[in-house]
Amino acid sequence: MTPPSGAAAAVRHPDAPAPGELLGSHYEHCFGCGGAQAHGLHLEVRAGEGVDVTAEFTVRPVHQGAPGLAHGGVLSTALDETMGSLGWLMHMIVVTGHLETDFVRPVPVGTVLHLSAAVTAVDGRKVFTRATGRIGGPEGPVAVRAEALFIKVDVEHFTDHGRDEEIQAAMADPDQVRRARAFEVNP
Numbered sequence: 650m651t652p653p654s655g656a657a658a659a660v661r662h663p664d665a666p667a668p669g670e671l672l673g674s675h676y677e678h679c680f681g682c683g684g685a686q687a688h689g690l691h692l693e694v695r696a697g698e699g700v701d702v703t704a705e706f707t708v709r710p711v712h713q714g715a716p717g718l719a720h721g722g723v724l725s726t727a728l729d730e731t732m733g734s735l736g737w738l739m740h741m742i743v744v745t746g747h748l749e750t751d752f753v754r755p756v757p758v759g760t761v762l763h764l765s766a767a768v769t770a771v772d773g774r775k776v777f778t779r780a781t782g783r784i785g786g787p788e789g790p791v792a793v794r795a796e797a798l799f800i801k802v803d804v805e806h807f808t809d810h811g812r813d814e815e816i817q818a819a820m821a822d823p824d825q826v827r828r829a830r831a832f833e834v835n836p
């Protein structure tokens with residue numbers, strides 16, 4: 650998870666969303682950010698000033714692991730989704746290759762988890778990222794933190810591997826296709 654010495658700093662794409670702008674969902678059925686997933690996390694991610702983002706996740710009863718506490722896998726998902734969203738700022742489609750999470754404090758149901766994430770380095774197709782989730786406010790104590798390696802892929806990663814039913818539906822939606830194709834131009 651340590652970037653090689655030759656790794657570069659991340660570059661914000663000139664057409665990246667403005668600081669403070671909501672990124673929007675990349676796919677309405679995404680468990681992390683989609684509005685059509687009843688039990689999903691419904692994460693709303695905002696662009697930061699650099700290659701960084703913030704997001705909020707409200708833990709609901711459907712996200713429990715132990716009584717009244719968030720499931721650790723769900724918290725990892727929130728961190729994963731937040732870090733994956735950094736691709737928008739570089740106009741890269743990325744998928745998670747490796748993710749590691751530290752669970753520092755239990756997170757009760759009803760908590761708003763304040764997430765922030767940034768790219769630490771880029772090495773070819775490899776994007777190194779880091780994220781934290783705080784409770785009690787954006788400056789509150791850290792409850793979870795993660796590091797992840799994302800790998801840049803083309804739209805074909807999804808069209809080649811996704812189940813046909815969902816791919817056909819996604820490709821029939823012009824907004825979805827436009828959103829995915831916009832990432833392929835990455836000067």
Ligand SMILES: CCCCC/C=C\C/C=C\C/C=C\C/C=C\CCCC(=O)SCCNC(=O)CCNC(=O)[C@H](O)C(C)(C)COP(=O)(O)OP(=O)(O)OC[C@H]1O[C@@H](n2cnc3c(N)ncnc32)[C@H](O)[C@@H]1OP(=O)(O)O
Binds near residue numbers: 732742828829
């Ligand atoms: C028209 C319909 C379109 C629909 C699309 C819709 C939306 C898309 C748009 C935007 C997406 C936006 C936001 C995303 C938001 C949230 C993200 C959530 C993220 C996820 O939830 S996503 C699901 C989980 N994710 C996977 O489902 C990946 C499964 N996996 C694979 O698909 C392959 O495994 C892949 C592609 C990762 C690599 O395969 P590959 O063949 O392309 O490349 P290769 O193996 O050569 O790796 C290249 C270099 O990465 C190094 N490397 C690779 N893996 C590593 C690892 N694990 N640890 C350490 N290093 C690793 C190698 O060592 C090499 O390094 P080096 O270059 O130095 O040799």
